Amino acid sequence: MGGPLTQAAPSRGTSRAELVAELCAGEHHIRRNRELSPLLALEEGENILEVGCGGGTLTEELAARSGAAIRMVAIDSDANAIASARCRAADEGWNHNVDFQVMDGRRLRFPDGVFDAAVCSRVLGYAKSPEMVLSEMARVLVPGGRILVVEELIAVDAGVDDALRARVFGLPHPSVGRRVPGLLRRLGFSEVLTTPHYAFSNVPRDVKELREAVKNRTGLLAWALDHQRCSSADIDEFLDILQSNQDEGVPWSLIVHLAALGRNRRAL
Numbered sequence: 001m002g003g004p005l006t007q008a009a010p011s012r013g014t015s016r017a018e019l020v021a022e023l024c025a026g027e028h029h030i031r032r033n034r035e036l037s038p039l040l041a042l043e044e045g046e047n048i049l050e051v052g053c054g055g056g057t058l059t060e061e062l063a064a065r066s067g068a069a070i071r072m073v074a075i076d077s078d079a080n081a082i083a084s085a086r087c088r089a090a091d092e093g094w095n096h097n098v099d100f101q102v103m104d105g106r107r108l109r110f111p112d113g114v115f116d117a118a119v120c121s122r123v124l125g126y127a128k129s130p131e132m133v134l135s136e137m138a139r140v141l142v143p144g145g146r147i148l149v150v151e152e153l154i155a156v157d158a159g160v161d162d163a164l165r166a167r168v169f170g171l172p173h174p175s176v177g178r179r180v181p182g183l184l185r186r187l188g189f190s191e192v193l194t195t196p197h198y199a200f201s202n203v204p205r206d207v208k209e210l211r212e213a214v215k216n217r218t219g220l221l222a223w224a225l226d227h228q229r230c231s232s233a234d235i236d237e238f239l240d241i242l243q244s245n246q247d248e249g250v251p252w253s254l255i256v257h258l259a260a261l262g263r264n265r266r267a268l
C-alpha cells in the first residue's frame with residue numbers, strides 16, 4: 001500500500017478536488033479536526049459558515065459530531081469538491097443540517113452579520129487572496145461572532161525547504177499561517193487566541209513508490225507537474241531529499257498547524 005500521495009487516481013483527467021479530498025481523509029487530518037473544532041464552543045441553534053470545505057471532513061466533524069444542533073453552510077469554489085462533499089454527507093446521513101454551496105470565499109453571497117461563527121481550515125494557503133477571504137468571513141459574522149482559522153505553520157518534509165515544498169504541493173501562500181493572527185487583529189477581532197497542533201504524517205511511506213507514481217502520472221505530485229505548478233527538476237529534488245531521509249531512517253513529516261480563534265467586537 002502506498003501513502004496518500006501515491007494513492008490518488010490518475011492525474012490526467014482527475015480533478016484537484018478528488019486529489020485534495022483523498023489527502024484530507026487521512027487519519028491525522030481527522031484527528032486535527034476532532035481536536036481543534038471544540039475551540040469554537042458551538043451552541044444550540046447557531047448558524048455556522050465553513051469556507052473551503054473541500055471533501056467535508058471538518059464539516060462532518062462540526063455538523064455531525066459536535067453534539068450541538070447547529071445549522072451549517074459549507075462553501076467551496078470548486079464545484080467538484082462540493083459535489084463530492086454533498087454526496088458523501090447524503091450517503092452517510094449527516095446532510096440534514098448542512099447546506100453545501102459552490103461559492104468563492106472572496107465574494108460571499110451573504111448579507112452582513114448573519115453567522116454566529118465562521119471557520120476555514122487549510123484554505124488560505126491555497127486561496128488567491130487570503131486577505132479577501134478573511135475580510136469576507138469577518139463581514140458576515142454577527143457582532144461578538146467567532147472565527148476559527150487553521151493553517152499550516154511549520155511543515156518539515158525532512159529537510160525540504162519551504163519554497164520547494166510550496167511548488168510541489170501547488171501552494172501559493174505556504175506561510176500564511178504566520179500572518180493569520182495579525183490579519184485577524186487588523187480586521188477588528190479583539191481577542192485572538194492561538195493554539196498549535198502537531199502531527200506526524202507518514203507521507204510518503206516509500207519514496208520509490210512515490211517516484212513510480214510520478215512516472216505513471218498518478219497522485220498529487222504528477223498533478224502539480226502536469227498543471228505547471230512545478231518542474232520535473234523540482235520533483236526530482238524533492239524526491240531525492242525524501243529518499244536520502246528515508247535511507248537515514250527519517251521517513252516522517254512533521255506538520256504544525258496553528259488554530260487562531262478570534263472574536264469580533266460586540267455591538268455597543
Ligand SMILES: C[S@@+](CC[C@H](N)C(=O)[O-])C[C@H]1O[C@@H](n2cnc3c(N)ncnc32)[C@H](O)[C@@H]1O
Nearest residue numbers: 024052053054076077078104105106121123127
Ligand atoms: C487543502 S483543501 C482543504 C479542505 C478542507 N478545509 C479540509 O481541511 O479538509 C483547500 C480547499 O480550499 C478551497 N479554496 C481555495 N480557495 C478558495 C476560495 N477563494 N473560496 C472557496 N474555497 C477555496 C479549495 O477549492 C479546496 O477545496
